[in-house]
Amino acid sequence: MTQLKQRLVQLEVLRYDPEKDTEPHFQKYEVMCPEEWVVLDALNAVKETIDPTLAYRWSCHMAVCGSCGMMVNGEPKLSCHAFLRDYVGMVIRVEPLANFPIERDLVTVADDFIDKLKRVKPYLIPKDPKPIEQGEYKQTPAQLMKYRQFSMCINCMLCYAACPEYALQPKFIGPAAITLAHRYNQDSRDGGRDERQEVIATNEGVWECSFVGACSEVCPKAVDPAGALQQVKVASTIDWFKEHLLPGGSK
């Protein structure tokens, strides 16, 4: 087997120990890494060979589980998807995802996002419920394509870390949760839109978004949350006009 080419990688990692520290501080590490590695591999090498106290989340190492989101040189990234070859000649600065409280080192508190996700009911609420004996809810390929892109979200929260609206107004339900609400609203089998609109067509919901577009730029799965939010705005505006201008108009 050929030996992979090795390179000395310099990392600056934000550390925070809630039992000792009053605020986070950067710690430098130097570790030999093969060219092909990603930032997550470098962190694993640090943990295995230099500092076993370093805390961070990860699981799949293949951009599917959404656990290893971190700020890499100021940019929200999946650390399993941030290749060392893109940072040659740079000190790689790794911080916990922005806009979330730091639990310890690179681990953030995700409770706020999880609560918001629950509030938008991101699951199928059948339009015409039927017993299981009557078979599956069928859908055409065109009906699937209407929401497929939005179903690719892996809940990695990079979009929240990129969103300045969420940073300034933490009540904002935010990109991923609203996008997932939109995903189910767009589903031909679903009948839960009215319930979700009560949560997302509000000031804390989609109207807090001023279309910075950063969410879509950082999304590792090309979900385009910014697109979903603008589509929710258009649909909610049409609702309003129907309700207020059409004779006998009520939702």
Next chain:
Amino acid sequence: MSRKPFVRPVSKTGWWLKHPRYMRYMSREVTCVFIGAFALLMLCTLERLSKGPEAYASFIAAIQGPLSVLGLLLVLIFAVHNATSWFNVTPKALPVQIGEEFLAGKYIIGAHYAVWIVASLVVLLLAGVI
């Protein structure tokens, strides 16, 4: 084990300087100041027009100095930036699904530019410029 999550401070005024994409966003948002100023100028012009041809002519003469022209040029640049930056993101808000495919964004953007050009030509025609 005790929990003591650390909340990093967020600058309420300097956040947009932290990343080029936030600066791009602010450059789009700041256009509203210039467009608002131009709308005010239009209102003043209308008010002068209602006072008769002489009042109107003297007002128009007063805003033809080099500083005014420079200001109006700035307004034009910001108005064009406002229009183009919004046109370029319209496919996100208005996706057009045809069967299992989505219409490419360039056609949706292109349609906006086409309507813009036609509307501008109509205005210029009505104003007797062309």
